Each structure stands twice: as C-alpha cells, then as structure tokens.
Amino acid sequence: MNTSELQSKQQLQEERTPIQWAEQACEALMAKFEPEQLPPDRFHYHQGVFLSGMEKCWRQTGKDQYFDYIKRWVDSQILADGSIKKYNPDELDDIQPGVLLFNLFEQTGDERYKQALHTLVPLLKSWRTNPSGGFWHKGHCPNQMWLDGLYMAGPIAVQFGRTFGDSEYFDMMAYQAILMSKKTKDPNTGLMYHGWDETKEASWADPETGLAPEFWGRAIGWYPVALLEMFEHLPEDHKDKAELTVILQDLLAALPKYQDPASGLWYQVVDKGDRPDNWLESSCTALYVHAIAKAVRFGYLDESYLEYAWKGYQGVIDTLKFDENGRVIIGQICIGTGIGDYAHYIARPTSENDLHGAGAFILMCTEMNLAKQAD
Numbered sequence: 001m002n003t004s005e006l007q008s009k010q011q012l013q014e015e016r017t018p019i020q021w022a023e024q025a026c027e028a029l030m031a032k033f034e035p036e037q038l039p040p041d042r043f044h045y046h047q048g049v050f051l052s053g054m055e056k057c058w059r060q061t062g063k064d065q066y067f068d069y070i071k072r073w074v075d076s077q078i079l080a081d082g083s084i085k086k087y088n089p090d091e092l093d094d095i096q097p098g099v100l101l102f103n104l105f106e107q108t109g110d111e112r113y114k115q116a117l118h119t120l121v122p123l124l125k126s127w128r129t130n131p132s133g134g135f136w137h138k139g140h141c142p143n144q145m146w147l148d149g150l151y152m153a154g155p156i157a158v159q160f161g162r163t164f165g166d167s168e169y170f171d172m173m174a175y176q177a178i179l180m181s182k183k184t185k186d187p188n189t190g191l192m193y194h195g196w197d198e199t200k201e202a203s204w205a206d207p208e209t210g211l212a213p214e215f216w217g218r219a220i221g222w223y224p225v226a227l228l229e230m231f232e233h234l235p236e237d238h239k240d241k242a243e244l245t246v247i248l249q250d251l252l253a254a255l256p257k258y259q260d261p262a263s264g265l266w267y268q269v270v271d272k273g274d275r276p277d278n279w280l281e282s283s284c285t286a287l288y289v290h291a292i293a294k295a296v297r298f299g300y301l302d303e304s305y306l307e308y309a310w311k312g313y314q315g316v317i318d319t320l321k322f323d324e325n326g327r328v329i330i331g332q333i334c335i336g337t338g339i340g341d342y343a344h345y346i347a348r349p350t351s352e353n354d355l356h357g358a359g360a361f362i363l364m365c366t367e368m369n370l371a372k373q374a375d
Contacts, residue, residue, distance in 0.1 A: 017372065018365040019060055019061065021328070022366050022369065023061065024327070025353075028328050028353060029355070030065075031327060032353065035070075035072035035073035036076040038050070038073055042077075042088070043084050044087070044094055045356070046336075046355040049363075050355040051070045051073060052100065054069065054362060055067075056362070070100055082116050082119065083115075088138075091138045091139065092137055092138070092153050095123070098120040098156045099159065101117050102117070105117070121169070125168070130143040133179065135153065137195070143198050143199045144195055144202055144339075145197075145198075146194065147219040149180075150173075150176060150222065153176070154177060154226040154227070154229070155230055157173045159229075159232075161233070163233075174230075174244060178240060183198075183210075185247075185251075186215070189215070189254060189271055191271060193215060194212040194215070194220075196209075196211055204341065214272075217266055218284045218334060218337070218360075224251055224287075225363065227244060227248045228298065230244075231245075249295070252300075255288050256308045260273060263318070264311035264318075266280070266284050267280055268345055269346065277346050281332055281350075282316050282319055283360040284360075285312045286361050287363070289316070293368055297371065306371060309371065310368070313364060316364065319331060330358055334348050334351075335354065
C-alpha cells in the first residue's frame with residue numbers, strides 16, 4: 001500500500017462512525033453468505049452471536065434488510081411445528097442462537113418461535129452438572145465448566161424467565177455465574193481461567209484445583225458480555241444481583257492493566273503480553289470494549305473507563321482491511337478454541353470475517369455508537 005492509499009484508508013477509518021462500521025461488517029457477511037448458508041450447518045452460536053450483533057444493528061438503524069436476513073436464517077432452522085432442524089441438545093453452544101427467537105416472536109407473533117424457545121430452554125432444567133451443580137459445557141466434556149458457557153445459556157434463560165414468567169431461570173443462571181466466578185477467578189490478576197473441571201480428569205485440568213492453565217482472551221470476554229445481557233432481564237431486586245454486579249465490576253476493572261498501550265488491543269493469552277510469541281487478538285478486544293462501554297452506560301463502571309474502551313475500539317478499527325470490492329475485512333480473529341496450555345492458544349490459527357469474530361466486532365460497534373451518542 002503506497003502513501004496516498006494509506007492516507008485515504010486512515011481518513012476513511014476516521015470518518016466512519018461506529019454504527020457505520022457495524023453496518024459495513026453486516027454487509028460484508030451478507031455479501032459472502034445467503035442467510036440459509038451461514039456455517040456451520042446447524043443451530044449454533046457462530047450464527048447466533050453474529051446475528052445477535054445484527055439485531056442490535058437493526059434496532060439502531062431500523063433497516064429492514066437486517067431483520068429480514070435474521071428471519072431467513074432462523075426460518076431455515078425452525079420447522080413448521082416449531083422443532084429445530086439440526087442441533088446438539090447436550091451442547092450449550094447450540095442453545096445460544098435461541099435468543100434470536102424472542103424478537104422474531106414479538107415482531108411477528110408466529111407461534112413457531114415460541115414453540116422453539118420452549119423446546120430449547122427447558123433443556124437446562126435437566127442439564128448434566130458437575131458435583132457442585134455447574135453445567136457441563138458439552139456432553140462429551142463431562143464435568144467441565146467453560147467461561148463461554150455463561151454466554152451460551154445465561155442471556156436466553158434469563159430472558160425466557162422474564163418473558164414467560166418462570167423465575168427459576170433467574171436463580172439457575174445466577175448460580176452458574178457465581179459458581180463460575182468462585183472457581184475460575186484468580187485473586188492475583190482478577191482474571192478468570194478458561195475453564196474448571198471439578199473432577200480434575202480433563203487433560204488440561206490442574207491436578208489440585210481442576211483449573212485450566214491460562215487466561216484465554218475471548219473466553220474472558222464472553223463472561224461479562226453474558227452478565228450484562230442477563231442484567232437486562234434479571235429483576236433489579238433479585239437476591240444475587242448485588243453479588244453479580246461486584247463480580248462484573250471486579251473483572252472489568254482488572255482488564256485495563258493488560259491492554260497493550262501501543263495498539264489498544266488485548267492479547268490472545270491476556271496476562272502474558274511480554275512473551276514474544278503471544279499475539280494481539282481482535283475478538284477478545286471487541287468483547288472487552290463492548291462490556292466496558294455497556295457497564296458504563298448501565299452505571300456499573302465510572303465514565304473514566306470509556307478511555308480504555310475507545311482505545312480498544314480504535315485499535316480494532318486500525319487493523320481493518322478491505323477486499324477488492326471495498327468490503328471490510330476483520331482479521332486477527334482466533335478460530336474456535338478448546339481449553340489447553342499456553343502453546344495451544346498461541347498456535348491457534350486466525351481467520352478473517354468468521355462469524356463469531358464479526359459478531360464480536362458488531363457488538364462492539366453498536367455499543368460504542370451508543371457511547372458516542374451519549375457523549
């Protein structure tokens with residue numbers, strides 16, 4: 001890229017507002033995939049987080065093409081009787097996209113969406129748990145709790161409880177969030193380990209604590225994003241709200257000390273930015289920015305934290321590229337990742353414009369748009 005091209009790119013990046021970037025990301029993925037073709041070929045959180053971001057974009061812009069795109073994907077997955085065409089009923093990852101059904105039911109009144117919610121969410125009442133009552137992340141990962149799991153089950157369950165008048169879900173997911181924090185939070189850094197196996201049988205589990213060995217960037221991001229989504233539907237006077245609020249505040253307050261001062265991004269393994277093989281990762285940064293800015297908007301963090309959010313936001317914007325058609329390319333996204341050691345995370349490939357990375361980016365941009373409007 002020559003000097004004039006670099007200058008024009010920088011000018012373009014400075015001129016676009018956060019909601020315009022969100023729309024750019026939506027449109028890049030819409031151009032790449034017909035909604036029915038979004039991968040993988042099942043009801044899964046990759047589509048769910050991307051389309052959750054798109055739903056927030058729709059709410060802020062009112063543009064029908066976003067609503068229609070979401071509806072087309074969901075309609076490709078929900079059959080005429082409200083059953084779900086293809087999903088794994090013992091994986092939390094395949095519960096998450098059900099959050100899209102609330103708005104579709106509200107907007108259309110189509111009973112299929114309500115029926116699908118009543119298929120998915122009650123599964124949690126008989127979900128397999130570890131000895132302490134923590135949800136298994138997947139059926140083939142016995143007794144393992146992953147931080148990601150709160151995003152997969154928490155928001156949909158709490159919203160279901162509010163929408164359909166079942167307060168058991170409030171207590172259920174508050175318990176999961178508190179247990180996860182108690183077991184995975186490190187008192188020295190304030191960060192949370194990627195996972196915990198109470199039985200200590202997983203290959204990655206510490207033989208004494210059962211903890212995962214590292215603080216993985218994106219997993220830590222899902223947790224506060226989930227809490228904030230839960231707070232939108234959890235009764236303010238719920239018995240666990242105060243404790244959950246402190247958990248949220250403590251985690252978000254721990255993040256700025258690990259933000260790279262030069263780029264504004266956070267690292268793949270969050271606390272080891274001094275290692276030469278560690279690398280800056282965009283999706284965890286986007287989730288942290290979203291969570292910090294939303295916590296400020298809700299009054300859980302002081303406004304001074306927006307400095308870190310804007311620095312992280314700009315850091316992600318600075319990484320963006322464009323294809324030959326002028327469509328945005330979001331890079332430095334770690335692909336889907338299980339739990340492992342430091343070498344495992346560092347060796348993970350990166351992708352461009354994958355669904356959960358684009359979803360995190362859109363979540364960031366829609367929240368920063370609200371921050372900009374409030375400024």
